Amino acid sequence: MGSDAATPSGFLGTSVSAEAETGTTTLRRRRIVQDWLFMLPQLLIFVGLTIVPFFIAIPILFTDMSQFNDPQINWVGFRNFTVLFNNAGVRADYLPALKRTLVFVALNYTTVYIFGLSLALLMYEVGFRGGFFTVVYLPLMVSGLAVGYIAVMLFSRETGTANLLLMELGLIKKGINIYSPSGTMFLLPLLVGWRYAGYNMAIFLSGLLAIPKETIESAIVDGASYLQRLFRIYFPQMWPSFILATTMCLIGSFAVFDELVALGALYVNPEANLLSTLFFIYGFQVERLGQGMTLAVETFLPLVFVGVALQRLQKRLQY
Amino acid sequence: MDVIERFRSSRQRGRGLGTSGKKRLLRIFATTVMVVYTILTLFPFYALFVRSFVPTKESSDLHLWLPEVEEVSMERQIGNLAVFYDMDTADLKDAFGIPQTEFLGARMTLAELAEEYTIPEEDIKDYFAGFYRYNGWQTLLLGDLYGTTFWECLGRTLLVTVVSLVVLIVLSVFTGYGLAGLKRKDQMAVYNIYLLQMVIPAMLILLPQYQLFQWIFKLFPNYADKGLTRYALQLLAVVLINIKGTALSTMIFVSAISGIPRDLEDSAMVDGATRLQYVRHVLFPLLKVPIVSLIVIQMPLIYNQFLQPYVYLDPANSTLLPFIQSAVGQFSTNFQVIYAAIFSSVMPMLIVYLLFRRMFVEGVMAGAIKG
Numbered sequence: 045m046g047s048d049a050a051t052p053s054g055f056l057g058t059s060v061s062a063e064a065e066t067g068t069t070t071l072r073r074r075r076i077v078q079d080w081l082f083m084l085p086q087l088l089i090f091v092g093l094t095i096v097p098f099f100i101a102i103p104i105l106f107t108d109m110s111q112f113n114d115p116q117i118n119w120v121g122f123r124n125f126t127v128l129f130n131n132a133g134v135r136a137d138y139l140p141a142l143k144r145t146l147v148f149v150a151l152n153y154t155t156v157y158i159f160g161l162s163l164a165l166l167m168y169e170v171g172f173r174g175g176f177f178t179v180v181y182l183p184l185m186v187s188g189l190a191v192g193y194i195a196v197m198l199f200s201r202e203t204g205t206a207n208l209l210l211m212e213l214g215l216i217k218k219g220i221n222i223y224s225p226s227g228t229m230f231l232l233p234l235l236v237g238w239r240y241a242g243y244n245m246a247i248f249l250s251g252l253l254a255i256p257k258e259t260i261e262s263a264i265v266d267g268a269s270y271l272q273r274l275f276r277i278y279f280p281q282m283w284p285s286f287i288l289a290t291t292m293c294l295i296g297s298f299a300v301f302d303e304l305v306a307l308g309a310l311y312v313n314p315e316a317n318l319l320s321t322l323f324f325i326y327g328f329q330v331e332r333l334g335q336g337m338t339l340a341v342e343t344f345l346p347l348v349f350v351g352v353a354l355q356r357l358q359k360r361l362q363y
Numbered sequence: 364m365d366v367i368e369r370f371r372s373s374r375q376r377g378r379g380l381g382t383s384g385k386k387r388l389l390r391i392f393a394t395t396v397m398v399v400y401t402i403l404t405l406f407p408f409y410a411l412f413v414r415s416f417v418p419t420k421e422s423s424d425l426h427l428w429l430p431e432v433e434e435v436s437m438e439r440q441i442g443n444l445a446v447f448y449d450m451d452t453a454d455l456k457d458a459f460g461i462p463q464t465e466f467l468g469a470r471m472t473l474a475e476l477a478e479e480y481t482i483p484e485e486d487i488k489d490y491f492a493g494f495y496r497y498n499g500w501q502t503l504l505l506g507d508l509y510g511t512t513f514w515e516c517l518g519r520t521l522l523v524t525v526v527s528l529v530v531l532i533v534l535s536v537f538t539g540y541g542l543a544g545l546k547r548k549d550q551m552a553v554y555n556i557y558l559l560q561m562v563i564p565a566m567l568i569l570l571p572q573y574q575l576f577q578w579i580f581k582l583f584p585n586y587a588d589k590g591l592t593r594y595a596l597q598l599l600a601v602v603l604i605n606i607k608g609t610a611l612s613t614m615i616f617v618s619a620i621s622g623i624p625r626d627l628e629d630s631a632m633v634d635g636a637t638r639l640q641y642v643r644h645v646l647f648p649l650l651k652v653p654i655v656s657l658i659v660i661q662m663p664l665i666y667n668q669f670l671q672p673y674v675y676l677d678p679a680n681s682t683l684l685p686f687i688q689s690a691v692g693q694f695s696t697n698f699q700v701i702y703a704a705i706f707s708s709v710m711p712m713l714i715v716y717l718l719f720r721r722m723f724v725e726g727v728m729a730g731a732i733k734g
Contacts, residue, residue: 082541086534090607097571170393187667208425
């Protein structure tokens with residue numbers, strides 16, 4: 045019982061031991077079988093659609109399978125794994141996409157703080173405002189595809205509404221071009237950050253609300269400045285929020301797809317072609333399925349380990 | 364003594380003034396930030412709405428309000444109207460009693476049309492009243508694309524969303540109920556499996572997942588076969604992906620069900636209820652809060668799902684977002700249709716959100732605290 049009391053949320057904490065001792069063994073066993081039966085439908089679907097595909101993928105990595113109904117599939121050994129290092133064509137596809145993805149991850153991670161953390165701090169200081177929360181969370185109700193197309197509508201060089209407005213106000217001389225390298229590079233993280241602002245704000249806000257009031261009050265009484273309070277009181281007690289936001293941003297940044305399609309990554313705008321769209325193109329458009337899947341594995345496997353490590357860390361800090 | 368007292372009181376007063384001044388400053392600053400952020404967040408949707416009424420030829424002018432309705436000039440060529448504004452020439456012929464077999468040249472102007480078929484100019488002007496403003500919405504809401512219409516796609520999206528949510532809730536409650544009864548070690552093992560979902564990138568399993576569905580349903584290469592079964596199975600594939608459960612859905616229900624006293628179940632058992640009946644009649648009503656929490660987090664994700672429907676569904680069996688994507692490809696020269704399509708795809712979810720905003724805010728905060 046002592047360990048149960050230590051788990052703050054009570055999550056996964058209830059043990060059946062008290063029950064188990066009083067009930068007869070057969071009844072208890074039947075109950076456990078029933079428990080597993082209750083879990084089975086969803087667990088089967090989950091394992092079938094998340095874990096099994098992982099293993100289906102493995103043999104395909106060693107073939108030259110070009111598409112899903114490829115009539116002739118040959119074993120090619122480790123060729124798919126090595127082309128990344130010795131094939132100029134694949135490198136010319138992969139390396140720019142990798143570079144753009146890494147830049148995007150970095151910029152997108154800063155938007156987590158620009159939007160999520162600062163809005164959470166603002167709301168924490170002035171008190172929770174349901175109306176403003178509704179506004180900040182609103183873009184998450186909109187698909188990434190629509191957000192991307194809206195961005196194109198606002199920032200097309202000649203016809204973008206925001207461009208025309210900013211030029212009318214005299215703030216810029218020439219329209220921002222969302223299809224240019226720098227346009228895509230800066231606008232993409234901004235619009236993803238804007239879209240997830242409410243989500244990140246909720247994460248940081250829940251971290252802030254979990255801080256015991258006394259620590260803050262005593263810091264104020266001691267005359268700590270706001271910055272001192274931030275770095276000495278708030279942030280050290282919000283570590284689980286930071287790790288959760290980091291994990292989510294990392295996973296989300298590599299998975300970003302809809303926004304890229306809207307920015308023309310699959311056809312007209314190579315600047316928006318990140319790794320996710322590159323794998324999609326290899327798998328569904330240019331008939332290099334085995335190659336595409338291998339590149340995906342080579343890219344994502346390290347990421348899976350980082351994700352697992354981050355989650356371990358978060359759990360250790362939380363409980 | 365007197366001096367110190369006075370100093371202290373003056374300092375206190377000074378500090379008091381300072382804090383209240385600081386507070387006022389903070390409030391002004393916060394209000395400014397909130398107002399600016401609100402405007403920046405809402406403006407794109409307003410601009411999208413306005414732009415769905417702005418003819419493509421005027422799109423390089425700034426429009427902040429609905430444009431004036433401009434009459435279609437009699438010098439306009441039929442081909443231009445058909446290509447850039449998706450005017451339906453068959454409809455035009457019907458409206459003026461011109462036989463469908465008649466050929467209208469692309470360069471023929473409306474004035475020439477009036478002359479050739481002796482149609483009063485007024486009638487043509489009436490036919491084209493508001494054409495520049497509304498042609499995008501007309502094309503979107505009345506037309507069809509790749510064998511389906513906007514309304515059918517909206518219907519399929521709502522169907523997939525509702526079915527997925529209902530089944531997801533039922534299965535997740537079952538999972539939570541089963542899991543809550545297990546030993547802590549087994550709980551963590553199962554929970555860790557669901558946690559894998561968060562670290563395995565969707566892109567990594569997209570291709571083999573698709574492969575798996577092809578093996579089971581054997582559908583995707585046979586594009587010639589356009590049966591209802593095929594369409595239904597494609598939608599089923601999308602629903603199955605939506606209901607597979609996540610770490611969040613598992614956690615929400617395990618922690619909620621763990622908090623319900625076991626006495627409740629025992630007394631239900633004494634009254635002769637089966638465990639299934641207990642779930643149906645006792646557990647579900649008690650789980651309103653976590654169920655709402657799950658709905659408000661999952662509903663936008665399912666409604667706004669693009670990648671899986673885009674991959675799994677035939678164009679004629681599409682949901683809303685792949686339909687929007689094909690509309691963008693198809694009407695690339697008619698911005699009005701594109702913006703009307705995007706606006707109308709965004710609106711249903713936004714309306715639900717604004718109607719139930721309190722539930723959304725509370726559910727999201729509850730989810731964030733758990734997550």
